[in-house]
Structure formats: C-alpha cells, structure tokens
Amino acid sequence: MKAFKYVIYREGTYYVSQCLNIDIASCGDTIEEAISNLKDAVELYFRNEPKKKLSAFHDIGETLIGEAKIYA
Numbered sequence: 425m426k427a428f429k430y431v432i433y434r435e436g437t438y439y440v441s442q443c444l445n446i447d448i449a450s451c452g453d454t455i456e457e458a459i460s461n462l463k464d465a466v467e468l469y470f471r472n473e474p475k476k477k478l479s480a481f482h483d484i485g486e487t488l489i490g491e492a493k494i495y496a
Contacts, residue, residue: 428446440458
C-alpha cells in the first residue's frame with residue numbers, strides 16, 4: 425500500500441485533483457468525487473507494470489500550499 429498526497433482546486437465548474445507524488449490528475453463535480461476519481465486513476469496507473477511505475481513514485485514529506493503574485 426502506498427499513501428499519496430494531492431491538491432484540490434476549482435477550475436470552472438469542476439474540482440481538479442492533482443497527485444503530488446506522480447504526474448496524475450482527475451476531476452469531479454464535487455471535492456469527494458474528484459478525490460475518488462484520483463484514487464481510481466492512481467490505482468489504474470499502477471495496475472500494469474507496478475514495479476517499474478513505483479520507481480516514478482517519489483515520497484513527499486510535509487506539504488504546504490501557497491500563493492504568490494508576480495508581475496508579468
């Protein structure tokens with residue numbers, strides 16, 4: 425079993441769920457649906473060639489989500 429970390433953000437009318445350990449994302453109409461869909465996507469990703477794909481998985485310690493402004 426692997427634990428993964430994710431971030432949820434709103435994009436239009438959907439909630440987007442982004443895995444931080446590997447490059448996988450999903451979405452849903454609700455936060456709960458976005459999380460459930462992301463769990464399914466991560467499980468499907470590892471279903472084929474799990475050992476090879478586990479090497480792409482990187483552990484993430486403590487996390488902090490921030491926001492900053494730039495002038496562009």
